Amino acid sequence: MLITCPYCGPRDVIEFTYQGDGNRERPDPASQNFEAWNAYVYDRLNPAGDHNEIWQHSGGCRAHLRVVRNTLTHEILSVAFIRGDHGRGDHTSAARRKAEGKS
Amino acid sequence: MMAEYSAFSLLANALKGNKDWKPAWRKPDPKASYDVVIIGGGGHGLATAYYLAKEHGITNVAVLEKGWLGSGNVGRNTTAVRSNYLLPANTRFYEHSMKLWENLSHELNYNVMFSQRGCLNLAHTPAQFDDYARRGNAMRHLGVDAELMTPARIKRLIPALDISDSARFPVVGGLMQRRAGTARHDAVAWGYARGADRRGVDIIENCEVTGFLRDGDSITGVTTSRGDIRAKKVAVAVAGSTGRVMQLAGIERMPIESHVLQAFVTESLKPFIDTVVTFGMGHFYMSQSDKGGLIYGGDIDGYNSYAQRGNLPIVDEVMSEMLALFPGLARVRMLRSWGGVCDMSMDGSPIITTGPLPGMYLNCGWCYGGFKATPASGWCFAWTIAKDQPHDLNAPFTLDRFHRGLVIDDKGQGANPRLH
Amino acid sequence: MSPRRTDIGGRIDRVKTIRFTFDGAPYTGHAGDTLASALLAKGVTLFGRSFKYHRPRGLLTAGVEEPNALVTVLKGEVREPNIPATMVEIHDGLVAISQNRFPSLAWDINAVNQLGGKILSAGFYYKTFMGPAFGPLKGTRFWMFCEHFIRRAAGLGSAGSAKDPARYERMNAFCDVLVVGSGPAGLMAAKAAADQGARVMLADLEPRFGGSANWSDETIDGAPAADWARRIVAQLEGRDNIRLLPRTTVWGYYDNNTLAALERVSDHKEQPGKGEPRHRYWAIRAKSVVLATGAFERPLVFPGNDRPGVMLAHAAERYANEFGVLPGERIALFTNNDSAYRAAVALKKAGAAVVAIADIRPELSPEMRKLAAEAEAEIFAGHAVVATEGGKALSGLKLQRFDMTNGAPIGDARSIHADCLLMSGGWSPTIHLASQAGAKAEWNAARQAFLPPKPTQKWIGAGAFTGSFSTLEALAEGRAAGLAAAGGQSTPSVLPTVEAVPGDPDPAPVFEIRAKGKSFVDFQHDVTAEDVRLAHREGFVSVEHLKRYTTLGMATDQGKSSNVPGLAIMAEALGKPIPEVGTTRFRPPFAPVSIGSLAAERFGDLKPERLTPMHDWHLANGATMYSAGLWYRPMIYGLAGETIEQAYVREAKATRETAGIVDVSTLGKIAVQGPDAAAFLDRVYTNMFSTLAVGKARYGLMLREDGLAFDDGTTWRLGEQDFLMTTTTANAGKVMQHLEYFLDVIWPDLKVHVTSVTDEWAGAAIGGPKAREILAACVTGTSVDNATLPFMGIVRGEISDVPVMICRLSFSGEMAFEVYSGAGHGTHVWEALIEAGRPFGLVTYGLEALGTMRIEKGHVTGAEIDGRTTARDLHLDWMLSKKKPFIGSAMMDREGLIAADRLELVGLVALDNRPLNGGAHIVEEVDEANPHGSIGHITACCYSPALGKHIALALVKDGKARQGTRANVSDPLRNRFGPVEIVSNHFFDPDGSRMHG
């Protein structure tokens, strides 16, 4: 399986650490809503199909990525930095493609 | 009534050219309603049906299987049977399973080839040896057999094992459970199917559950690819498909992730290893089948999957650990690999419970320990369904234990399924 | 009459003679021979014994699908079992032996199994061996007794235990187009893609590129096909955008076009080159794949079809044309399709007599009749072979008229004298990789075969793989596939011309001749047509049940030739068409793969070694090293004659009396930097860090999200926005990922960077009553007195001209200091400290003494923070700040985590003055015969030189309340029982006066 890291390009799954279901909402740190805390810590969406999940490129740039991946076929539909845009446009995958196209 | 299996019946049939053998189980059409419908024709579902009939006299039961019987993890595992757990709730439950295993072939009149050849956990540091001692002592204090072994004894037991000091992780000892062993996985499914069928249970293959029939909150039956089936009680025993089936019941989130676990077998070899062995500095386990193939596996791939297929990193990892223990296997060849979908729970322990909806009963969260649990899982689940309350043995395996902080975390990894 | 080498022809090098042995007997062959062809050329027809009945078996095939001719190749002590003789290239010194026979291949005692006949039918073992339900053989005992003998009779070759000295390597590759298979389709595809400028890899499992061109007798562009193939290969060899991989089996098609291949680099050589691997495992990430993997010929199922001398038709053609070997002198053919006629002509040309062609089909085309005439073979249209004759070699066969409408032989049998029978049951495209890639095969009724469906990953098929069996089609499809895979446009140009014998690709839909006798479907596993019908009778009718119940297709050849015939027989029994029975989904590997190659990327070491900067010093100074995760740390610095216990007791005692020094470089160290660093640490730790002054350190505790204890360590504030966090050695990586997760995913607004600096710093902890004096003697640039360097204070200075950072902290209860220097200066500083300490009696100590002193002090570590304990369980609740939320604070008070019967940390003192054992349990009352009633267990133990007692830390139910009471250790595993006193975990310096000093 290959995951295309927006910074590093396509990399083998061995470089990544799976951090699970990306649909969980962490309650406010001071929240005493135990229902919400329990749901956040223990309950998971576990769909057979497209799954919104978190991966860390731990063997590369170490960024966390939001990956939409099909759990029936392992097809990867999208990958994005979880932290949002990192400021410089030229450090995105679009710029990377551009750079590779030039060389 | 079908003929008993025996050496005599084998001979008598052979003389007649094997023309008189009957199907091991019938292929009935589903009835409109049952007392109990069990979703999932795998090991656990079939065992549940068998024990419902045998222990509780409930025979108006259907087992619904989406594909072919036993197509899930009961036919996709590495066949190890053991009860060498750390925490008492697990040890008690798996020991009950062990006791059922020990008489299973007789009980089912079907040779499931349960072979108590022992399971040895190798320790590679003194600290790990102490950990295994803790576990072994925990077992002994619950009446389960366990013993520690020295490297010299281990070498006598498994001559092909590298116990030299030059190994990257030398063997300093091991924890042995002699009563552990292996069984022929498919035979367990077939034996339970035949046993349940002989007691009147309808086993219905190629029957996919597509939804639940409800009366308010209560579950009153299922809709299937072969029509609606009403039931007083609906039991779910679908392992890796738990998430999918529970979603049909409107329960979106569960303390479960479905992961793929790969397993491997080599070409047939003359006897090479007489016990089940596990590696302590990684995740690797191996035994040899009666046919001669080395059957082995390691960690789950570590991501959600329903695909019954894995990827190369685990393949490479498992083979590397295998060679670290058995350097003589470099030229032996991996013949087949396959993937099973495991229902990884948040603490690595299973769930056998009433609910979570009225009229529903749930059996899941087996991680990759489900095969050895088959008899006790069916036995406890049948009890729970019949009596509408858990047996003492499965009372700790509730669904709400996570929220209440009553987790049973044998590995101490917390709510991180890929690490259990 | 027997097989022999032809006088001319073949692609072997007749000038080069090669010597090898088989079962101890010397043989010769030629360069280019396989073990199969070389032995066959010497008249050998018996190659192996079958799995169950130990029937004598000869060559069925000439390739990777061979089920019968399995051998063990020996390289000294190292054994390579179960290798098809058809895949072994001979070389001087090759030693091969047959297997699964005793005492010899010709006389095998287990052949007696054949007498078991119908008793040993499919699945018989499920129905017996249960043994008595009571008595001495109850339970599993009878089965295990039988199993002992069954296991010894089963199995094929033997594995050894000697370590393989050969080298295995892993190679990562990236390409635009991977072409699998180098027949005419594959060659055209590779050339077309390479012409487009794409990065191309071409792999073929055979040593010679060309596939069927090597033995087809066809011409391409006017030249013999083999010459054409060689010309194309030569063109490709000259290009730098293509990598050619002969002897390379692409065995796995994984996700996102990741493919796995095995290159047999030096198996065919007497000696590999220096540093040259035996196998190279290619992990290939291909943008696009061309599957040109050809097709496998199928056997026909009829009585006696397994007798040595019965062979697939194309295999005989290969032996004749590629290896110059005739598999027999008097050859008969049995076919349901046209392709076998080509073989008849080829063998006739090569010098054999083709005595008969039995064709199931009553009507034959004029072209086939013409080919038969060319081969001077008598045609028996509408006939079938119903029996074979001979012992361990074929001597003849029986023909009968065959009625295709009901599948029954009719009329009188006719005997034919022949020493070789070729059969062809049609062809199955080699769709394994496409199936692995996720696609479900589709049945094609005309071809009577499963064809690849629409791709689910990025591959394009070409040639026989797609069911296009003619060379002309292969060339056209190959070129189109290569172009498309490279993203090129098709330009109209002339395809090579092909001269080939004609033939209809569609066989007659007949797979089995039902006549009296054993008809084999799976040759290696001895699965007969009757076994398939028995499975049907017993309800094992789905394709997976059929496979699992009969073991059909589970042998080393993975059912390459038996799958479709088996399905067809089941379909007939069910009265359903074949596709309704289903098809097995193929899984990796396509062909068996050496485990050595799969482990290759570790370079012979499972895990890398992690070494501290002072590692070599420790080794040179008598340390016994301990493997801790990937790290190596000194366990003791033993003196001559000391036991481990004597050594650590001496080291710990000396440390408490004077001073000791220990290497703590392995502690995880994380730089936490940025304007929000302090706020971040407040959220990560249970206690406050924003209040920590610059130049001071604080001990911190982290919880997991679920409220359980996670890790502990000190964190040093080096600047307003600059912290140095330390973690336990074992958890360094986990803590790093934990911090990164929260910064990236949960709190992206925090301006904090975390960086692993574990390796930047060498750490030496020096402690004991003389520690400060020793430092004072060697540290320059700062004072180390109590005012300048108070408890938990940090100073910077120099030791022996090297900058150091010193923090005064202690886990031993002694006044102690951690001295950090740049890792490259670690040994220099360490030696300077040792030198400065010499007059004071400074000792070096290892992990055992470190552990002893921390147990005496009652300080927790990984054995207690084991993922199941809470801060309260460990009496660390004083660290849980009530002023702020932190990770785990919301979850840490759930009912299960504050229950009264939880295991809590205590100290134990052995009252019988005997050593305690890690992992021993604690009970109220000892019951040696029937241990029960565990209330906890020992997590760590030692002999305490400070107390003069055997002590331990333990987790005990309701432990706090039990302090001051007695209990017992119960360690049935090591037969150690005895009384202990339960005490506080703080054995030594409970008020901290020594370390605060």
Added chain:
Amino acid sequence: MVERQSPLDPEFHVGSHGNFEHGVEIILTETQPGSIVQLAAWPGEEKKLISAIRTVTGLALPDGAGGGLSDGVKSVFGFAPGKFTVADEAEGLAAAFAKVVTPAIGTITDLSHGRTAIRIAGPKAEWVLAKFFAIDFSLPAFPVGAGRSTAHHDVFAQIQRTGADQFDIYVFRSFARSFWKALCHASEEVGYEVQ
């Protein structure tokens, strides 16, 4: 000045090794830069950091993820979003950056001791590295000057291509000897020289 100890010492054997009879195709060496620092910008401050890098080193970073360059004395490359590794033959790089990289721009982490720089050069450099790392080493995919973060099992590596057939590999010091031994082992097939 006290000399730094190399972690490779006992396994660093100058000379030709492996299958070198037909010439060596790999040259291995340790470059021992005086300074290695990691620079990390806060989101939005990357341009200022890049300009600070130019001020201190005189090297103008090209656009693009993993972009970098080397003048033979100083080297710089991006290895993660907003993060850069800078190496210099001289010591004191961290102090020099401390003057220009203000806390508002980002952080400086001195790794001069913590990372070991190993250089592999020669016509088979790509071939040997491909045995370890699952990244595409071909020149079009990995241009001269560019950097990559990757890993071989437990060994993290930052790799900069400093020539058409030359790569500088930065590994954690504690893993350096193990990695070096594996690198030598993997180079035997093609013959290598340690300089």
